[in-house]
Amino acid sequence: MSRAVGIDLGTSNSVVAVIDKDGAPRILTTPEGATTLPSLVWFSPDGPVVGELARAGLDYSPDLTIFGAKRLLGRRFDHPDIRRLSRVLPFELVEAPNGDTWIALSAGRSVSPEEVCALILREIRRMAEDHYGEPVTRAVITIPAWYDAAQRQATKDAAQIAGLTVLRLLSEPTAASLGHGAHRGADRRYLVCDLGGGTFDVAAVDVEAGIFEVLATTGDAFLGGDDVDRVVVDNLVRDVRSSRGFDITSDTVAVERLRLAAQTTKHELSDVAVSKVYVPELVQLPSGRAVEYHKPLRRDELEQWSASLIRRIEAPIKEALKRCGRKREDIEEVLLVGGMTRMPAVRREIARVTGREPHVIPNPEEVVAVGAALEVARLDGTIEGVLLIDVAARGLAVSMGGDCEQVIAQSSVVPTREHRVFGTRHDDQLRIEFDVWEGESADPAQNRHLGRYAVLDLPPAPAGDVLVLVEMTIDTDGTVRFGASELVSGERLQLEQLYHAGLARTEVLRLQRQFEEASS
């Protein structure tokens, strides 16, 4: 069997881990030697560039450099969120024929978020193949625990395009607890606080007798290290104006250089109290002379600037505890995940809100990927005594033109299956059409449309004589599949997808072939 890896496909950074022969997890490095791969894709004139090298694209062509593609996976273009997002993103969002959100490249071409994620996954696959020296075709990929079926399917499609078979989609808080080694310890009630580059996620995870269960998730979708960077850059731009007398607000290249320097300084300030921001060539004067920028920065300055951001940590933690009906004393351990939790001010704030000293993991950026790699080992049977329980984040409903009828309830344990029986409404009816929705409301307008299906080739009979049993299965990964049969005879019936969210199967296969050709 070919090799498998564990992948933390993050909003801003991705990490890939494997389990070595001796059972120790190992984080793979990018060709540049870094352990995290920025989830950035630059559609440069010479073809797509992924990772650290794509940062150059932020300078040259911000409209062709896609970041945060994970936010766009499996989402509808009409949604107000996407409208808000499209106003602030430097690249343009467009609507795909089926209503999904795609990204317009200025060459008159558009790509789906799945393809962008597939490019990142292909890069990860290369890293893994460089490490092993042999093909890698299987992976465990982590996703937010609350991902709905469309988003899960989109993640799977992205992996398939990149030539990776998904062994399991693993929820990030579960992966973090697994990577932390919760399966080796006693039963615990964990609170996982994941503050990464772009998002803050809080999850309550219970480990009982080897069974992992995520009880509640909340977070802040727009809070992370990037926001701290932005605040710092804003302050530095102001400083440039007051100390040097010129305004670089509109100079994207200068701002980007400042951002990179500020990011390095921010990392340094987690360990030392004083550091400095240094940009060798901030702008060029009309004379051609380069202007150097140099500013000492103290940790307390940084903390003062980001204080308003750090205060936003409190509300999601309290909300998560409320949702699982726990008091903060019930939590037995607080896990810190994500690079931003290295910041002392963040740790202090989390300790204050949870009322206990958080558990400091030496590698907060990598622990989710380690969990994914351990999941590979678990599925291979190397780790025993652990079961990870997932629930359906959204209910599943069907409608035939009118109100939605709930079929699978929210928080049902997966895998699960339910069925509905549809009867023909007029004589010799040949097909029955129905819509599938994700959500809990009877009103279709408040649910997410997953697709419209038709049961074909019904036998001719008087109205109501043909009864069709439609089965909906949510599998262990949380993705949905359908089957239809004639109720009386039990005969399998053909089911056609008239419309559905996400990429079509043929499209996924076409892209997969295209990717294979591009790699070989």
Place this chain on the structure above:
Amino acid sequence: MAGPRTLHVRCTTWEQVEVFHTRKLRRGKLLSMRVPFRADPGAEVTLNLELPNQVVIVIDGVVLKSSPVETDPKAARSDAGKTWLEVELVGFTEDVVARIRRMAGGGDPSGEPAPAPAPASPPPRARTTGAVPVLPGDELPADERLLFQQLTAELRRVRALAVHEVLGVARDADAEQIRRGWMNLIRRHHPDLVARRNAPAINHLAEELTILANRAYDRLRVALVAEGRAASVGPALTPPPGWLVGFEDISSTGSILRSKLAQTLQSGGNAPQVEPLARPPSSAAAEGGEAFEQRARVMLGDGDSANAQEVLAAALCVYPRSRPLRSLYYVASAISALGKGEVMLATSQLETALAHHEDCAEAAAILELLRRPNTPPGSAEMTRLFR
């Protein structure tokens, strides 16, 4: 050569037994090993398999192949005088496997056939602390065919049971008992426990059994909540505000909008409640869309472009392919933009509207107004278009 030789294999844990069975033993009951004596093909060999419960099972075998081990000069230890043997374990019959399996399942130490199959509901497990418990799933038979038969029988049995019987609990069991029963079941049958075998058929059976267990668990929990004996059905996993597409924003825009939507659907009357099968689907979509469209037009006529936009956005969730709705949405958005004085944005929105639906008269009309040299179009002129 003096009598049959005896080999001793000692397994201290049941996992080792399983590894011996699944990994070491090849198809056709062939066992390859390195032994410190010489044996000719055809010679008889006895294998003493010592199980973790100190029971020794004697298995007869016949040597099929024998070849001296080549001494590797690089290897420090001497392999000289050792022989590779390939032994066919003729005595390793299904009965023996079944006997080992019974012992592994915690049956009587002698491994004699049990009088009745073990009930599916082992006694509730106490909350363990410290060591990771051994899951019963690890004690499933190692032999694929046996496992398949066992799972098939189990599936047939469980399918015929009522939900509380599936979990092995009383009809009026409380939340804790239900949870224990479910945990015991998924510890036996979760597909992850058999994933390593890479056998699709077994995986499928395990998934089916898990589906039955999960369904029973969910139904009993829902019943408990309905009886008021439990607070909530299960975990509520929700994205951080603003992450997910589809419903949340529409429902959070306030009760006014929601009631307006409800009115729209009711006053539109003809659309959603009508039997859709009697018509082709496209017309169904268009008619339903019209109800929304009318509502939005009334709003636009009142100069309320912001709410019209929200209504249309909601409508587009239901009828994503309706061109009139989509173009009207862009028109509404353009009017909002004009209200803020953003002429450029408005123009591009109107052009988008026309791109979606060429016959959108309003978009064309407002564009015409925008091209007028001096005065920007007033809101009165635009609202008049919709009356």
